[in-house]
Amino acid sequence: MIGAIASLAWRNIWRNWRRTVITSLSIAFGTAAFLFVQSYLDGINAGFRENLVNGEAGHVRVAAREYFRLERVLPKEHLVQDADGLERDLAFIPAVRHVTGRLKLRLMLGRDGRNEPCVAIGVDPNGEKYFLGLQGKMKQGRYLDGDGAPQGDAAQGVGTAADMIVGDRLAVRLGLRVGDAILAVTSDLNSGTYGLEFKVKGIFATGVRAVDGNVLCIPLTRAQELLDCPGAVHEILLLGDDPDDAPKLAAAVEKVLARRHSSQAVLGSVRQDPLDAVPLQEHWMARYMVLAEKIMNIIVVLLMLVVATVISNTMRMSIMERTHETVVIQSLGMRDRAFRLLILNEAFFIGVLGAGLGCLVGAGLSLLAQHVGFDVSPMLESMDSPVPFMSTVLRPRLLFLFVVEAFVFGLFFAVAAAVRPAFKATAPMPAVALASELHVR
Amino acid sequence: MKRITCLISALGLMAVAFAERTESPDVILERLERNLSFQTAYFSGETIITNKSRVATKAFFAYLEGRENFFLEYVSPARDRGMRLLRQGGDLLLYLPSARKVLKIKKGRQQRRLESDFSLDDIAEMSGSLRGRFSAELLGDETVDGRPCRLLRLVALEPGQTYAVRLLWVGKETAVSLRCQYFTRSNKLAKELAASDIRQSGRRFFAGRFVMTDCLRKNSRTEIVLKEMAFDVPLPSGIFDEKNLKPAEAE
Numbered sequence: 001m002i003g004a005i006a007s008l009a010w011r012n013i014w015r016n017w018r019r020t021v022i023t024s025l026s027i028a029f030g031t032a033a034f035l036f037v038q039s040y041l042d043g044i045n046a047g048f049r050e051n052l053v054n055g056e057a058g059h060v061r062v063a064a065r066e067y068f069r070l071e072r073v074l075p076k077e078h079l080v081q082d083a084d085g086l087e088r089d090l091a092f093i094p095a096v097r098h099v100t101g102r103l104k105l106r107l108m109l110g111r112d113g114r115n116e117p118c119v120a121i122g123v124d125p126n127g128e129k130y131f132l133g134l135q136g137k138m139k140q141g142r143y144l145d146g147d148g149a150p151q152g153d154a155a156q157g158v159g160t161a162a163d164m165i166v167g168d169r170l171a172v173r174l175g176l177r178v179g180d181a182i183l184a185v186t187s188d189l190n191s192g193t194y195g196l197e198f199k200v201k202g203i204f205a206t207g208v209r210a211v212d213g214n215v216l217c218i219p220l221t222r223a224q225e226l227l228d229c230p231g232a233v234h235e236i237l238l239l240g241d242d243p244d245d246a247p248k249l250a251a252a253v254e255k256v257l258a259r260r261h262s263s264q265a266v267l268g269s270v271r272q273d274p275l276d277a278v279p280l281q282e283h284w285m286a287r288y289m290v291l292a293e294k295i296m297n298i299i300v301v302l303l304m305l306v307v308a309t310v311i312s313n314t315m316r317m318s319i320m321e322r323t324h325e326t327v328v329i330q331s332l333g334m335r336d337r338a339f340r341l342l343i344l345n346e347a348f349f350i351g352v353l354g355a356g357l358g359c360l361v362g363a364g365l366s367l368l369a370q371h372v373g374f375d376v377s378p379m380l381e382s383m384d385s386p387v388p389f390m391s392t393v394l395r396p397r398l399l400f401l402f403v404v405e406a407f408v409f410g411l412f413f414a415v416a417a418a419v420r421p422a423f424k425a426t427a428p429m430p431a432v433a434l435a436s437e438l439h440v441r
Numbered sequence: 442m443k444r445i446t447c448l449i450s451a452l453g454l455m456a457v458a459f460a461e462r463t464e465s466p467d468v469i470l471e472r473l474e475r476n477l478s479f480q481t482a483y484f485s486g487e488t489i490i491t492n493k494s495r496v497a498t499k500a501f502f503a504y505l506e507g508r509e510n511f512f513l514e515y516v517s518p519a520r521d522r523g524m525r526l527l528r529q530g531g532d533l534l535l536y537l538p539s540a541r542k543v544l545k546i547k548k549g550r551q552q553r554r555l556e557s558d559f560s561l562d563d564i565a566e567m568s569g570s571l572r573g574r575f576s577a578e579l580l581g582d583e584t585v586d587g588r589p590c591r592l593l594r595l596v597a598l599e600p601g602q603t604y605a606v607r608l609l610w611v612g613k614e615t616a617v618s619l620r621c622q623y624f625t626r627s628n629k630l631a632k633e634l635a636a637s638d639i640r641q642s643g644r645r646f647f648a649g650r651f652v653m654t655d656c657l658r659k660n661s662r663t664e665i666v667l668k669e670m671a672f673d674v675p676l677p678s679g680i681f682d683e684k685n686l687k688p689a690e691a692e
Contacts, residue, residue: 077492077493077495108544108546110544110545110546113545115544115545115546183537183540183542183544185535185537185544188520189495190495190497190518190520191490191492191495191497191499192497192499192518192520192521192524193521193524193535193537194520194521194537194539195535195537195539195540195542195544196537196539196540197540197541197542228520
């Protein structure tokens, strides 16, 4: 009997094809909107997270406890001593895939009477390829190679320019081009003023305004020379397999730190501030992102309600306008249960058509936007302070899961919206039905 | 005759007391600046910078010409030796021996340059004129380190000043600024400068020790101890010439 009803329902929906198309389109619109918004919000979130992991937090970050507390002001004196030794020890942890050390310092750049304050990151160019990944974001020139140390007169260390790569916005402010020499001055750990000359090897563009406008990268050894802290870094970043496993990785790193701390205490070696291993999830931005995700979920739920209302109304109208037809079918002997099943089957077919079409449209739009991206730089330009980790080009991220979710969502509301009208339609008042001006076609 | 003498003495004392009481803020500032006015000057001494547990001592010598030209060179420690600083008008030139280059720092970028509690602006203003840039109000008399002082409140006339408000304690006898508190626009105490080791050279009084405390940072202070001081002395020729900032061997 179910097969016969399904067959009848399929024929029924094409008797009035305009009504079916209009109803399906409303479901398609809702489903497409739901899918697009889902992928858009997820894209923003994923972009934030990727920028946070690569640019700032890794999966786990090791630094002095005081450094974590004061990191927003870039405290230069809280260091990880013997960074090479610690990195070697950390690389032995099975879950660790990549390790790199960084030294961050404020610099004053000077060229042709122009000065710009900026933040310099002293990096190991090879190790940093897995983190900042600037080798793939070079707009002009080339990425740092080797240890970035100058060739030739390097041993003398004076008057030989090391390489530097700068963000494109910073380069514009200083009128810098590849090959230009620039003087960088900082205050070292001993409150002295120290400067070195650098040569611009490349100009990068990450799309993150805060980075491109304020950050430059120099070889770690040169950053250590500027700050007068040979062998030390401010932080060591680690990448594991999965960011969600970062807390477990942090626990393993803590064990290594404790072991090293006790052996250093025994040997009485270099004085070291207490070190902490902090997983990605404890970064202040990650905490903010949890809140942002909640807000995004609320937006999605509100959107679902709006779309569900549109679908329900359309379905309900399409059933209620068939009161006359309902009475005729019932008068021909169709039982209530079978009739309800017929209505729900019709809703199911319309739902499949609408949700399917919606998924196609929504996925198409998402893929197109993912490819092209939304340039939000004009909006960000008008903001006083740049949003850290936010790219100027936002891209949705389409997952198959979202397509399935959107399809189920569209179909569910199409069928659910038909339940009440189906029950109502089986108990019509004969006078109302006969008075209906609608006719069976 | 005795009565007349007593009367004249009393009148004299009253006149002095009256004059002292009615000394205007402008007159106090004028006395203060007269003390600091010289054609040329030479100083040598040490800067002791304390930042939490770190203490760094740097020896230097400096030449001044009027209020505009200022030259300083560090002689120790080894890492800082040879670093030169030349202030001409508003701009500041920094010779860095580590790079063998000169960095020009524009006015307005100098506030955070020195990693001591003194900014370059602070140093420049120590010899700069206050009159015309600040409106002064006499708040009363106080004592600093046992020395009687006039307490002045200075409010910046133009918004571009580094500190919007200052409280200045000027020694009554020496016309030396013994203490100065610097306030931000939001009326928060930013820094405090204390002067001591008051010395006299001819009719001029000057402080030989300054301690600047950054009230916005914990455990941070910078002490300048002047060992040698000479006023209106001949200076090496071309010392304030930008071309001579870079030593010949660095060319």
